[in-house]
Amino acid sequence: MSSSLSRRGRGEGEGEGVLGPISRSxxxxxxxxxxxxxxxxxxxLLRSTGKAAWIAGTTFLVxxxxxxxExxxxxxxxxxxxxQATLLGGPSPALPPPPPSK
Known part of the structure; x- marks a missing residue:
């Protein structure tokens, strides 16, 4: 089993292969x-954004x-x-009163 490890570059006395020096650069x-x-x-940033969203949401609700x-x-x-006013036949409260005639 040690012979298969040494062939892959991970055995005794051998380095990490080609990627070893690159990964340590x-x-x-x-x-x-x-x-x-x-x-x-x-x-x-994600944590503070979550806190800000929580504060804004609860403020909106309250x-x-x-x-x-209301x-x-x-x-x-x-x-x-x-x-009710229209059913009772009274003047509509939404309409302004007519202007006085001269």
Missing amino acids: PIVVRGREAAAEAATVAKK LFVPLII MDREQQLNELELQ
């Missing part, structure tokens, strides 16, 4: 470091959803009053 090492730094920055519900409720009430 300063350019490759610096590229790996840059990739690791980029991954760290991406993780931090502040704006009740406002939207505005909808008021609009329905106005429509109901207008419908």
Whole structure:
């Protein structure tokens, strides 16, 4: 079994083959470091973006959803009053009064 390992370049006394010196070159090492730094920055950015999305979502739910519900409720009430006024034969509250004649 050791003879098969030595033929592949991983046995005793042999190097890592052709890719050994390349993988230890300063350019490759610096590229790996840059990739690791980029991954760290991406993780931090993703985490802070998630926090910001959570804050924006909960703020929207707490502040704006009740406002939207109340505005909808008021609009329905106005429509109901207008419908009742037209059924009772009174003047429509949505129409402005006619201008006085001279």
